[in-house]
Amino acid sequence: MRVALTGGLIADGTGSAPRPGTVLVEEDRISAVLPPGAPIAGADGIDATGNIVAPGFIDLHSHADFSLGASPAAESQLAQGVTTLVTGNCGWSPFPITELEPLRSGTAFLAPSLDWSWNDLTGFAATLEPAVNVALQVGHCTLRIAAMGSAERAPSAGELRKMQDLLREAADQGAAGFSTGLIYAPGAYASPGEVAALVATAADCGLLYSTHIRNEGARLLDALDEAIAAARAGGARLEISHLKAVGKPNYGLVRTALEHLDRVDDVDLGWDAYPYTATNTTLTTRLPTWALAGGTLLERLADPAERARIADALRADVLLSPDTVVIASLPPGPYQDSRGLSLAEIARQDGVDAAEIVLRILETHQAAVSVVNHAMREEDVITVLEHPRTAIASDGWIMDATGPGHPHPRNFGTFPRVLGRYARELGVMGLGEAIRRMTALPASRLGLADRGVLRPGAIADLVVLDPARVADKSTYDDPWHLSVGVEHVLVAGEPVLTDGVPTGRRPGRIIS
Template identity: 80%
Template sequence: MRVAITGGLIADGTGAEPTPGTVLVEDDRITAVLPPDAVPSGAEGIDATGNIVAPGFIDLHSHADFSLRTSPAAESQLAQGVTTLVAGNCGWSPYPITDLATLQAGTAFLGAKHDWSWNDLAGFAATLEPAVNLALQVGHCTLRIAVMGNARRAPSTDELRQMQDLLRAAADQGAVGFSTGLIYAPGAYASPEEVAALVATAAECDLLYSTHIRNEGAGLLAALDEAMSAARAGGARLDISHLKAVGKANHGLVSEALELLDQTDLDVGWDAFPYTATSTTLTTRLPTWALADGALLERLADPTERKRIAEALRSDKLLSPDSVVIASLPPGRYEDSRGLSLTEIARRDGVDAAEIVLRILENHQAAVSVVNHAISEDDVITVLQHPRTAIASDGWIMDATGPGHPHPRNFGTFPRVLGHYARDLSIFSIAEAVRRMTSLPASRLGLDDRGTIKPGAIADLVVLNPTTIADKSTYDDPWQLSVGVEHVLVAGQPALSNSKPTGHRPGRVITS
């Protein structure tokens, strides 16, 4: 297939000022960048007059491995111009599998509809036929479950070796990274020494180390030190996931975090989403000991243990019940509470916030996702302005419509940066915004043939209107696709044409 994109301004992904030109695509590659008046013969034309032509956006932090397989059209992503999703983040991946029931329970908050018909990365990848690309990491929580379940203890020497062997096997099958989620059980039970040993194995396999650090509140700087120590000891490339400071008392701490990251000599990067709320599982509000051995529901049924958990919640200054809103949960007593805060639900039941957390969890198999309004807008801008910040969503919703009250970042991350922060607030240029979404994340993954518009690069391309591009999804009404992306090519094939999905499935699993 031969395609010529004509009439547009080319933002090539390097951050350089957009210039007029024609992009020529043959099969899955860009073969030439021509003068604006060049009209190659025999090529199917895409008129980009008045628009920007950019490399397809690379989402460095998603959880699409739990959704893309059953929602391969990826409508929410194509509407944003995303052509590559990096998954296996925050310590969770849907492989390797040796203890399926425990893995399903641990990842239930992600709402996966998998048939779980595989055991390893290669088996999972073989089931995919998506509209966009997927790069896969292997998660530490999943490795721990595969070897030692939900045990709240250090691994034995043999168990650590087994985790390292599974990590090497995933690397051999094409993993691009290793991730930790050190606020999630069972990853939270790992010592810094365990994490460092696995990071060293990841470095041995030339994998990126992506980490949801152990503390994003008052302990932010210490948690960054832990991550950098592990990367330094093992010689790993490091990415700090969704850099932020959570909790009002910690607002402003991101400036010290950025200073700390700037001062290191490590190969380190980070990503961020352009919102003042996080989204995670409600179980992260609990002390990690309450989740040990996968026995949370049993502990909630025990009056003594239940009281102990409630007391821990009541002493937690980060619970912030006014700010925590139910996003999604399976059928049960509180399914009409989606979109309501913990305070609102507690008031309705006539109990305090700690008790309502326990009631919601026990009535919904502890598989509850929440949106937590806990970040300051000033911090969001501070992190976004730093030239080493990659843009990433931390999302997983692929569909245009569905149940629940998901975080708007699933639908609007990239257009929000381009429209609100670049065009409207001018915190950086649109060309610089494009760089943060293309060549910067590609460089963190070592992908030389993606992220820029140049001859020989894979033809993942987006045509967008810089005047109209905008996010439409809101916290109150999240199921709204972004606007302003007019065309998307994935490996040279049209996946979005005139802002409508074509139904083609040209995506592939990208290996290291």
């Protein structure tokens, strides 16, 4: 197949200003970048007049491994111009599996659409036939469950070796990275030494180390130092996931954090961020981590003494933030109609305090509750986005255009929001620079030489977008809206979005 994209301005991913030109694609690669008006014979044409032609966007931080199998069309991603998803973040991946139930329970807040019919990366990858590319990481929480369940203790020497062996096996099967989620049980139970040992193994295997650090509040700098120390000791490439500072007392701390990161000159270090002031996580992160030990939260909540102990811990925790924590999704139960309401609003309806409402929601919905937490400020989001080393990433996992629940708008709007609101309207960065943060920069973090830059020989993952119209439409109050302004998307040279409409093709690949 031979395709020519003509009439547009080329933003090649390097950060350069868009320039006129024609992109010629043959089979799955870019064969030439030609001057405008150059004669081309025997090619199908895509008229990009008035539009930008750019490399397809690479999302460094996605949880789509829990949703893409059931939603391979990836409509929410194509509407944003995303052609590659990096999954297995925050310590969670759907492999390897030795005992299924603890892993199923730990990832329930993601509402996974999985049949769990595999044991390892190879088996999982065989179930995918997506429209977009996927780079699979293996998660520390999943490794820990596979080696020692959800125990709140240090691993034995044998258990640590098992985690390392499973990590090496995943690398041999094509993993692109290793991730930790050090606020999530059981990953939160790991010592810095345990994490460093696994990071060293990941580095030996040539994997990227992606981390949701241990603290994104008052102890942000300490948590960054822990991640840097592990990467330095093991010689790993380090990616700080969704860099931010949460909680009003910590507003402004991101500036200090960026200065801190800029002083590190002996670690291959990068970070990513999403352009929103709210996080999206599981309601169980409001609980003390000991309440989740052994995967027995629901049993603890059924015990009056243990339930009272957990409630007391919640009442003593200033981070509970009932006014800012909003229910996003949960399985059927008595609070199903409370999606989109804050914990404070639901508590007032029930006539109880916030601690009690957290426990009621968890115990009546299998502890599988996703929440949106309005915990940041716009000034800090801009501060992080202004930094030239910040890659753009979504932290999303919703692939469909419509569905249940009240999901975070980042699932539908991350990349167009940066291009529209922050680049075009606020001038936080130029258009060419914004595209670099979505293409060449994330490709370099993954070590991908043939993606992220529009040049001859590169894989023909391409997006055509209208720079005047591209925008996010999803909001916190009304999230189920696709972005607009992305006209065409090609994955490995095949059209997967034409005139804004998915073609139904599935040329996506597992890449590492």
